[in-house]
Amino acid sequence: MEHLFSPAILVDQLINGLTIGGIYALIALGYTLVYGILCMINFAHGEIFMFGSFAGYAALVFLLQYGLTQQHPLVCIVLAFLAAMAVSALLGTILERVAYRPLRRASRLAPLISAIGASIFLQNLMLVIIKGRMQVYPDVLPETFYEIGWFSISNFQIMIILGSLFLMAGLYGFIQRTRIGRAMRAVAEDRSAAALMGIDVNRIIMITFVIGSALAAAAGVMVGMYYTQINHMMGFIPGIKAFTAAVLGGIGNVPGAMLGGLFLGLAEAFGVLFMPAQYKDVIAFALLVLVLIFRPRGILGEVVSEKV
Numbered sequence: 214m215e216h217l218f219s220p221a222i223l224v225d226q227l228i229n230g231l232t233i234g235g236i237y238a239l240i241a242l243g244y245t246l247v248y249g250i251l252c253m254i255n256f257a258h259g260e261i262f263m264f265g266s267f268a269g270y271a272a273l274v275f276l277l278q279y280g281l282t283q284q285h286p287l288v289c290i291v292l293a294f295l296a297a298m299a300v301s302a303l304l305g306t307i308l309e310r311v312a313y314r315p316l317r318r319a320s321r322l323a324p325l326i327s328a329i330g331a332s333i334f335l336q337n338l339m340l341v342i343i344k345g346r347m348q349v350y351p352d353v354l355p356e357t358f359y360e361i362g363w364f365s366i367s368n369f370q371i372m373i374i375l376g377s378l379f380l381m382a383g384l385y386g387f388i389q390r391t392r393i394g395r396a397m398r399a400v401a402e403d404r405s406a407a408a409l410m411g412i413d414v415n416r417i418i419m420i421t422f423v424i425g426s427a428l429a430a431a432a433g434v435m436v437g438m439y440y441t442q443i444n445h446m447m448g449f450i451p452g453i454k455a456f457t458a459a460v461l462g463g464i465g466n467v468p469g470a471m472l473g474g475l476f477l478g479l480a481e482a483f484g485v486l487f488m489p490a491q492y493k494d495v496i497a498f499a500l501l502v503l504v505l506i507f508r509p510r511g512i513l514g515e516v517v518s519e520k521v
C-alpha cells in the first residue's frame with residue numbers, strides 16, 4: 214500500500230489531475246457564463262465541445278494533405294485551434310439565435326427541453342457526417358516525455374495545463390478589465406437595468422455564447438491530441454462532468470468554474486489510488502450529490518441574474 218503513496222506516483226497523479234481538470238474547467242466556463250446571464254443550462258454545450266474537436270481534426274487532416282504538418286507542426290496546431298474555436302463559436306451563435314432566444318421569455322422548462330433536443334440533434338448530425346466511424350487525430354506532434362527528478366511529464370500534458378490556465382486567466386482578465394466584460398457582468402447582475410443603461414443585451418448574450426463555445430472547442434482539440442481518438446458521443450460524459458464542476462464551484466461564478474474543474478480533475482486522479490480506474494466517474498457524481506446536499510450554492514457561491 215505504501216508504494217501507492219510514493220512521491221513519484223503522487224506527483225504523477227497531480228499532473229494527471231491538473232491535465233483533465235483543465236479540460237473540465239474550460240468546458241465548465243461555458244456552462245457558468247450562460248447560466249450567469251440567462252439562468253439556463255446549455256445541455257448542448259458538450260456537443261459544441263465535440264464539434265470543436267472534429268473541426269480541429271478536419272483542419273489538421275487538410276494541412277496534412279499538403280505536407281504542412283511536417284514542415285510547421287506548431288503553426289498547424291495553432292491553426293487547428295483557431296479553426297475549431299471559429300466553428301464552435303459559429304455553432305454556439307446559431308444555437309443561441311435559433312434554439313434559445315425565441316424561448317427567452319418562456320418558462321425555464323422550455324429552454325431546457327430545447328437544449329436537450331439540440332444536443333441529440335448535434336450528436337446525430339455528426340454521426341451522419343462521420344458515418345459512425347471513430348476518427349484518429351493526425352500525429353502532428355509526437356508525444357515526448359520529460360524526466361524531471363523522479364517523475365515525468367509529457368509535452369501534451371504541459372500544453373494542456375499551461376494552455377488551459379492561460380485561457381482561464383485570459384477570460385477572467387477579459388471579464389474584469391474590458392468594456393464588454395463589464396457589460397457581461399452588468400447583464401448578469403440585472404438584465405433589465407443593463408438594457409436601460411444602453412447595453413445591447415442580445416449582443417452581450419451572443420458574445421457570451423461565442424466565448425463559452427470557443428473555450429469548449431479549445432478543450433476539444435486538446436482532448437483529441439491527448440487521447441487521439443474522437444467520436445460523435447465524446448461530448449456527453451465530459452459535458453456532464455463539466456456541469457458538475459460548474460455546480461461544484463458555484464454555477465454562474467467564473468472563478469468557481471475554474472476551481473471546480475481543477476478540483477474535480479484532481480479528485481478523479483487521486484481517487485483511482487483507492488478504487489479501480491473504471492469507477493472514477495463515481496467520484497464526479499458523488500461530489501455532485503454531496504455539494505447539492507451540503508452546499509447547493511457551490512464552493513464560491515452562485516452568481517446569477519437577479520431579474521430575468
